[in-house]
Amino acid sequence: MPASRSRLSTYRIPAFAIAVAMLLGVGVASVYGVTTLRQSNAWIEHTYEVINRIEVVERAIRGAEASARAYRLTSHPEFRSQYLAAVPEVERATGELMMAIRDNPGQDARARRLREVARAHLAELQRLYDLQETQGDAAARLGTDAALTLRQWGEIDATGSEMRREEQRLLEARKARSATYADRLVAIVVLGMLLSVTLLISLMVSVSRENRRARALEQDARGAAQEMALSMAKVDRLSHQRHVLSRYSGLLQSCQTLEEIVQLSIETIQRLVPGASGRFYLMRASQDFQESVAVFGDALISSPDFLSANDCWALRRGQPHEIHGEDGSLMACAHIDAGKPVPGTTALCLPLSAQGAQIGLLHVSAATDALDHGEAVDELLGQLAEQLGLAIANLQLRETLRTQSLRDPLTGLFNRRYLEENLARELTRCERRGLPLSVLMLDVDHFKRFNDTHGHAAGDALLSQVGRLLEVGVRSEDIPCRYGGEEFTIVMPELDAAGACARAEQIRREVERTTVQHLGQTLGPVTMSIGIATYPADGDTPAVLLQMADATLYRAKAEGRNRVLHASHA
Ligand SMILES: Nc1nc2c(ncn2[C@@H]2O[C@H](COP(=O)(O)OP(=O)(O)OP(=O)(O)O)[C@@H](O)[C@H]2O)c(=O)[nH]1
Numbered sequence: 311m312p313a314s315r316s317r318l319s320t321y322r323i324p325a326f327a328i329a330v331a332m333l334l335g336v337g338v339a340s341v342y343g344v345t346t347l348r349q350s351n352a353w354i355e356h357t358y359e360v361i362n363r364i365e366v367v368e369r370a371i372r373g374a375e376a377s378a379r380a381y382r383l384t385s386h387p388e389f390r391s392q393y394l395a396a397v398p399e400v401e402r403a404t405g406e407l408m409m410a411i412r413d414n415p416g417q418d419a420r421a422r423r424l425r426e427v428a429r430a431h432l433a434e435l436q437r438l439y440d441l442q443e444t445q446g447d448a449a450a451r452l453g454t455d456a457a458l459t460l461r462q463w464g465e466i467d468a469t470g471s472e473m474r475r476e477e478q479r480l481l482e483a484r485k486a487r488s489a490t491y492a493d494r495l496v497a498i499v500v501l502g503m504l505l506s507v508t509l510l511i512s513l514m515v516s517v518s519r520e521n522r523r524a525r526a527l528e529q530d531a532r533g534a535a536q537e538m539a540l541s542m543a544k545v546d547r548l549s550h551q552r553h554v555l556s557r558y559s560g561l562l563q564s565c566q567t568l569e570e571i572v573q574l575s576i577e578t579i580q581r582l583v584p585g586a587s588g589r590f591y592l593m594r595a596s597q598d599f600q601e602s603v604a605v606f607g608d609a610l611i612s613s614p615d616f617l618s619a620n621d622c623w624a625l626r627r628g629q630p631h632e633i634h635g636e637d638g639s640l641m642a643c644a645h646i647d648a649g650k651p652v653p654g655t656t657a658l659c660l661p662l663s664a665q666g667a668q669i670g671l672l673h674v675s676a677a678t679d680a681l682d683h684g685e686a687v688d689e690l691l692g693q694l695a696e697q698l699g700l701a702i703a704n705l706q707l708r709e710t711l712r713t714q715s716l717r718d719p720l721t722g723l724f725n726r727r728y729l730e731e732n733l734a735r736e737l738t739r740c741e742r743r744g745l746p747l748s749v750l751m752l753d754v755d756h757f758k759r760f761n762d763t764h765g766h767a768a769g770d771a772l773l774s775q776v777g778r779l780l781e782v783g784v785r786s787e788d789i790p791c792r793y794g795g796e797e798f799t800i801v802m803p804e805l806d807a808a809g810a811c812a813r814a815e816q817i818r819r820e821v822e823r824t825t826v827q828h829l830g831q832t833l834g835p836v837t838m839s840i841g842i843a844t845y846p847a848d849g850d851t852p853a854v855l856l857q858m859a860d861a862t863l864y865r866a867k868a869e870g871r872n873r874v875l876h877a878s879h880a
Pocket residue numbers: 753754755756757758759761765766767768769770773794795796867871
């Protein structure tokens with residue numbers, strides 16, 4: 311394409327110059343032809359004029375002859391006057407004829423001969439006139455030399471005819487030349503016009519083609535620029551989305567709670583998909599259904615608080631499931647509204663999993679345009695769901711480990727470390743609010759004997775049973791712990807000595823009634839001794855309170871076991 315364009319461009323200016331030159335040539339040729347034609351016509355007119363003048367000369371000679379003869383015959387003075395007037399007319403007509411043909415030597419010679427013959431004839435007429443004037447009419451008639459007159463007339467006729475023939479020949483030749491000039495002129499004008507018009511039309515066609523091509527190229531260039539701008543915008547959008555996701559990954563590492571994780575995920579989803587709404591579901595411990603833990607956005611498509619794996623294609627298949635409004639309801643999940651999504655909206659379910667185990671579901675719905683905003687949005691949401699699943703799994707693992715580090719594995723109660731951390735905090739809180747706090751130390755009586763009698767495993771079963779009993783026997787704000795061995799502690803915030811004693815007595819009685827099932831045998835019951843110390847009367851630090859409660863426990867043991875004693879009571 312560029313090669314043919316440049317070739318045309320190269321020839322266009324010379325072709326235009328040729329067309330203009332041809333038009334100029336046609337103009338010049340026309341002017342020249344018209345001038346030549348005019349000259350030729352002038353010569354033709356000249357020839358007619360010469361012929362006319364020959365006839366004028368002949369008429370003048372005949373006029374003089376006729377008037378002279380009439381005068382000789384009639385002697386009428388009128389004929390005499392006519393004769394006298396006709397004589398100089400012959401000389402004048404002959405002179406004008408000679409002027410007219412002076413450029414043609416042949417005709418000039420003939421005219422001179424005509425003039426001589428005419429003069430000679432006039433001299434003869436003058437001789438007869440003079441004779442008539444001097445000697446009378448009869449003498450003049452007798453003096454007429456008929457032979458001479460006939461000869462002179464013959465010569466005049468012959469010369470005149472010769473001159474007319476010559477002029478006729480010249481006339482024919484000039485007419486022929488004039489016709490040739492006219493034909494050539496027409497040929498030059500027609501040919502020149504045809505060629506130059508053809509060239510100009512070719513040039514116009516070529517220029518208009520060039521213009522069309524230029525317009526098409528311009529349109530292509532505009533299209534390419536638009537495409538470039540669009541792809542730049544897409545790249546910008548993609549890079550922004552990648553940035554949002556990478557920021558999400560970074561912040562996710564620092565999230566400490568599920569609430570933080572969910573909040574961060576909601577913000578990120580709404581940045582990636584403007585106007586998105588949806589829900590976060592987590593698998594319940596029972597593993598049989600998903601429970602909604604957070605909702606975000608103005609729901610385009612609602613989804614229930616609980617759903618089973620069968621309600622969702624994504625959960626069933628273990629991979630993302632996207633439904634466009636245009637897809638119809640065939641592939642729509644059972645947990646979303648019937649008849650949704652409608653055209654123009656899209657629903658996306660993303661399973662949350664970690665190490666191959668399903669831990670939840672992310673359900674997002676949005677306008678289809680927003681989800682198609684950059685072709686990688688659903689892919690980015692998929693990556694977000696992967697990271698979200700891992701983060702939740704990590705959090706759950708951390709929580710399990712933390713719980714394990716704070717709980718005693720045998721009884722399920724808090725351990726001594728947890729007790730020490732929380733007793734100080736609860737004490738400070740009660741101190742600040744001017745409320746009491748009681749600490750109970752509990753110990754199974756003669757546990758060594760039980761161990762020795764039934765075996766260590768049976769002892770473990772008993773401790774586990776006592777742990778469960780303590781767990782259900784206290785308020786939710788109390789902190790039951792295994793202090794070590796067969797010894798337990800319960801921190802009871804906001805409970806005074808009397809309240810603590812009543813609660814301890816309840817526990818003691820409960821233990822007393824408790825038996826243990828072990829290897830098909832019913833063991834027990836056992837008894838328990840309990841020592842109590844209460845803030846502020848028995849101490850104002852965790853260590854003192856624990857020490858006081860422990861000392862009171864030993865006092866209870868010493869006093870016979872299976873009893874409750876308070877440090878402040880004697
Ligand atoms: N089975 C079992 N036994 C434990 C555990 N921790 C401590 N023991 C035993 O508990 C017994 C505690 O005995 P002692 O401290 O002498 O007290 P006791 O036999 O309960 O007697 P009194 O407290 O005076 O009534 C020891 O035999 C320990 O081995 C445990 O986790 N499991």
